[in-house]
Amino acid sequence: MAMLALPSDGGAKNGEVLGLKRTLISRRGVHPHEAGGGKRETGTKPIERAARPSxxxxxxxxxxxxxxxxxxxxxxxxxxxxxxxxxxxxxxxxxxxxxxxxxxxxxxxxxxxxxxxxxxxxxxDGLDQWDPSLKGADDLRDPAKLIAMIREAGIVGMGGAAFPTHVKLSVPKDRPIDYMILNGAECEPYLSCDHRVMLEETEEALDGLEIAAGIVGAKRKVVGIELNKPDAIEAMRKAAEGKGIEVRALKTKYPQGGERQMIEALTGRQVVSGKLPMDAGCVVINVSTAAAISRAIRKGLPIVERVVTVAGAVKEPKNLRVRIGVDIESVIEQAGGAIEGANKIVLGGPMMGLSGYNPNTPITKCIGGVLVMVDRGKADRPRGNCIRCGKCVAACPAGLMPLDLYALSNKEFYERARDERSLADCIECGCCDYVCPSKLPIVHFIRVAKHAVTRK
Ligand code: SF4
Ligand code: SF4
Missing domain, CATH: 2.40.50.100 (RNA polymerase II/Efflux pump adaptor protein, barrel-sandwich hybrid domain)
Structure with missing residues (x-):
């Protein structure tokens, strides 16, 4: 397959290169800066298999x-x-x-x-002897059996949510599903594991989409991919020919891969506060999750490994196919180790990932990135007061008032944040933190408020 060079940004020009009629975008969001080569550094390299762990x-x-x-x-x-x-x-x-x-x-x-x-x-034992009892489905016509197989294979949302996939696909009969959506946005900076999966596991990802669509009885199958991955768009479109699958280009903007944002960009439908995607007639699954569904149903294989982007302040950024349960320290070593001055590790993407460092922390099914960062600390980021500039409101993809959520949580008015400012609709994307000129830790206070109202 011919590979197109990655463009420097996701402007409409890329759509013209691919002959796309128009590009699609969810409202609001931000364009996070990526230091160094960002996604390009790893997205252009084939996935490497990590060493077999002892x-x-x-x-x-x-x-x-x-x-x-x-x-x-x-x-x-x-x-x-x-x-x-x-x-x-x-x-x-x-x-x-x-x-x-x-x-x-x-x-x-x-x-x-x-x-x-x-x-x-x-x-x-160094032998990698497979369990011989694993086998695929004989018959794809019984949704209940397929859902049970997906659960037995341990499949969860591999885009970071870790939401059990069998639950997502267990749609009540009174909720007709119009769209089964394959999420290939991968909008977080630095991450390119899904990009490589779309290039190297193209057929499996589309097969998983078709299986999932069959389970929920979806009328349409749609793939959404950001324009900064033109080679993935091309590969998926080619593989989707004749399968009744639409592959659509999305403008590059964070958090385009959020479920609600993707649904709105692709279908024009909004998932209103307190409702689920299925209430809008949509189910969304990530591309790595879809590939896992295919392997589970066709071959009976559970999730025992996943592709992880190891990037940031490491000597050899790359995508590694890593066994579940391998510690993050050995994953970083296999990317050449951290460069001098690196002092922070983020698991997942830099916007929504989880920071913290414990060398024994194992890779789990939903960790798509190990990012090594140089954090210059709070001294470089003086925190001010809210100047009511409104930038956080303009950036919030959920249409919330982040400044109010911050202020209410700061004063421990957690119930008011929930009842008057739709606290639960915050997807913790970090856009408000990113744009805030006063460097206020808005998401931290939102999380505190969420925990507080959950405890009561
Ligand atoms: S971006 Fe920051 S300073 Fe501006 S309104 Fe929001 S919280 Fe206040
Ligand atoms: S309030 Fe929540 S959803 Fe809105 S920008 Fe901030 S983190 Fe994202």
Whole structure:
């Protein structure tokens, strides 16, 4: 396949190069700056397979919902892909061994986000022997069986949400779905793992879209990709020919990949406050999630690895195919290690990712990026008072009043933030923080308010 050079930005000119009639965009948002080569640095390189780990720690909590119950104990032999954690409740999904070997113990680990959870530690036998009981579906006509397989394969939103995919696809009969949307926006700076998946796992991603569309009975199948990935648009359009799948270009703007923003950009529909995408007749899945659905249904394969962008202040930025449960320190080492002065690690993208550093933190299913940063600290970012400039309001993709959310949370008027300023509609995208000239930590205070109202 011929590869087009990546453009320097996502202007309409790119659409003309691709012969697209028009570009689509959600309202508001920002254009975050990327230091160095940004996405281009990793998006143009093929995915590399990370070294087989000698040990992995598989967290029993890698999803929104209850932790799994361990199915193994220290000393047990396990096979690659073997289920080692049983889902506990509807919102829970299975977890699987990402190497074959011996269980060394069940030990606490710090997860991305900082919470502690038990993880099953497995020492690899170096053989990668697959569980022979794994097999694909014989029949794709029974949605309930396919949903059960997706849950058993441990599939969650791999774009960062970690929302169980079987829950998303369990659409009640009274909610007709018009659009099954494949989210290839990957709007966060630096990240290019989904970009590479669209280029290298094109057929699997589209197959997953078709399977998901069949499950929910969607009338239309649409792929949304930002214009800064013209080679991915071209590859997906070519592979989608004759399949009744529309591949549409989206202008490059953060957070174009937010579910609500993507739905509005592609369909013109708005998901109103307190409602779900399915209420607007839409279901959205990420491209890596779709590829995982295809592997689960066609081959019975669970999630045991994922593509991770390792970028920022590392010597050799790249996309690595990494086993679940590998510690982030070894992932950074495989990208040449951190450069001098690097002092911060963000898991995910720089806008919505989780910062913090614990060398033992394992890669989980929803971590698409390990970004090493040079944080010059608060001294370089003096914080002022709100000058009511309105920039945060203009940038907020959810149509909120971030300055009011900040002020109410700062005064601990959490219920007022919830009841009068639609606190729950904040997607924590960070656009308000990014544009605020006073460097106010708006998102931090919004998160504090959300936690406070959840506790009551
Ligand atoms: S951008 Fe910052 S200073 Fe401006 S209105 Fe919003 S919170 Fe206030
Ligand atoms: S208030 Fe929430 S949704 Fe709006 S810009 Fe800030 S973080 Fe994003």
């Amino acid at each position: 040990v992995v720690a598989i967290p029993l909590t890698q999803h929104i919902g209850a932790s799994c119950k361990p199915l193994v104990k220290p000393g047990d032999k396990v096979l690659l892909g073997q289920k080692i954690g049983e889902p506990d409740g509807f919102m829970s999904v299975a977890v699987h061994a990402s190497v074959s070997g011996v269980v060394k113990g069940i030990q606490p680990r710090t997860l991305p986000g900082g919470q502690r959870a038990d993880a099953i530690v497995i020492e690899s």
